[in-house]
Amino acid sequence: MRLTALSGFGSKGPACFLLDTGGRRLLLDLGRGPDGDALPDLAGVGRVDGILISHGHVDHTGGLHLAGGPGDPPVFAPEPAIALARDGGLAAAHPLDRAGAALGLRIDLGPAGHAPGACWMRIGGPEGLVYTGDLSQESSLYRATLPPPARALVFDASYGDADEPLPAQVAGLLALAAAGPLLLPAPAGGRGLEMALTFRAAGHEVAICPAHRMVAEAMVARPGWLAPGGAAALADLLSGARPLAPDGPVRGVMIAAGPNAERGVAGALAPRLLAEGTGRVVFTGHLAEGTPAPGWVAGGGALFRRWNVHPTLTGMRAILDAVSPDTAMPAFCAPAAQRALAALIPNLTAAREMTW
Ligand SMILES: [Zn+2]
16 A cells, blocks of 8 residues: 655645555545645546545645545545535535445544544555544544554654644633633634633633634534534533624623634624734634735734644554554644654654555
8 A cells, every 4th residue: 555645745735645555545624724825736646446544634624625626536535524524525425334335445533623523544454544534532522533553554753753732732822812802703613612611611701703603503413423412512511602793792702613714703803902902813824825814913913822633642652552563754833843742752754645
């Protein structure tokens, strides 16, 4: 089998990997961004038999309009990602759990804890490949399991060798929230709801935007994707959280899409808070180029405090222990972070291709 990183190796940039099983050729994710509109280069890829999507985020799905190049193969994605899709290509995908039968391959799937419906996948059984997509074992809302053994692994290394646990990050944010109103721009289909539940549990008044409300309603109906008690917690959030609007009152903890204040309620509310000085704006995820977030943080107007949705070094070690691969590829991080990880973890490939 051979795995080639078309994109997503050596940078945070869009996820797209080509897997050749010997009998089938697959693309694993087909993303865009997250910095600007970066797209994978599919020239020379040839025909593929299927596209497997790990989760609904745009840096894993936003290149689906390019699927005509490799012959318009069937696209498979986790059911919650299809249900929540804002993009036509993803909305028309087939459920990922049907991909194995459709393609004549053994494909094992499990929840990856990172976002609604996020999956890890093992293709080709114990002799095959595990692809984690984006994975976090720290989510209190989204269920996660560790993938099973395989000979090769592509894993989420977005944070390089960072190892700060989520509870320490939460403690810092709770201290900020105690000092005054906070706006936390977040992806509705990501960490936003988990943040809302955490602040509510700590006794803060929480407001969520309509995009978050929509995702919460969808996930209440899909309790199998949530950690124990997750559906009840979301139902409680839906009945208890204040609706958040761009011109509404500034108080408590306000959680709004989009994650870089590039759109949505956060896109309207963040500039208002910065202009009025009525509350703090705290970004918690990747500060994407081409959006307002990096400039505001660099200029001191807004803060950055990470909220883990990718594995820490400790989390990566757990994945590697579980999969026990002969060879492993760290994805979604820059060369310096790859080198730092290679000094700590054996059997990492420094090349963008693995053959086994
Ligand atoms: Zn993601």
